[in-house]
Amino acid sequence: MPQLDRKEKVWAVVKLIPEGHVASYGQVADLAGWPGRARMVSKCLSAYSGPSLLPWHRVLRSSGEIAFPVGSEMAKEQTQLLLADGVMVANNRVKMKVYQWQPDLSFLLHHLEF
DNA sequence: GGTGTGACAACAA
DNA sequence: TTTGTTGCCACAC
Numbered sequence: 001m002p003q004l005d006r007k008e009k010v011w012a013v014v015k016l017i018p019e020g021h022v023a024s025y026g027q028v029a030d031l032a033g034w035p036g037r038a039r040m041v042s043k044c045l046s047a048y049s050g051p052s053l054l055p056w057h058r059v060l061r062s063s064g065e066i067a068f069p070v071g072s073e074m075a076k077e078q079t080q081l082l083l084a085d086g087v088m089v090a091n092n093r094v095k096m097k098v099y100q101w102q103p104d105l106s107f108l109l110h111h112l113e114f
Numbered sequence: 115g116g117t118g119t120g121a122c123a124a125c126a127a
Numbered sequence: 128t129t130t131g132t133t134g135c136c137a138c139a140c
Contacts, residue, residue, distance in 0.1 A: 038122040067121040
């Protein structure tokens with residue numbers, strides 16, 4: 001049961017990302033209790049790839065660029081979703097300085113059990 | 115239980 | 128800034 005819980009934890013964290021903000025894979029991994037397991041986050045998200053209940057588009061690379069090749073359907077999709085969130089996307093990347101999610105502790109404690 | 119994989123991250127040139 | 132290299136580790140075969 002621990003394994004499935006992890007995916008769900010990741011999804012839970014992603015769902016917490018507010019509209020108009022983004023987070024890096026590493027950041028999500030960290031919040032989900034996997035310090036340094038950014039690649040696991042990508043695995044989990046790709047494994048999800050079904051229902052669109054998840055704001056996966058708010059998860060970017062540490063540099064703020066979209067994790068897909070420019071011009072790919074997924075990249076376009078993600079760009080669209082980000083724009084819909086009010087996040088400016090230029091050349092497959094966003095300004096992390098402006099949009100990076102800065103979760104406050106009480107918020108996290110309230111939403112991530114404990 | 116070994117091997118390859120991955121929607122990454124950090125660093126070197 | 129872009130490209131290549133390395134480290135990372137759970138997961139599927």
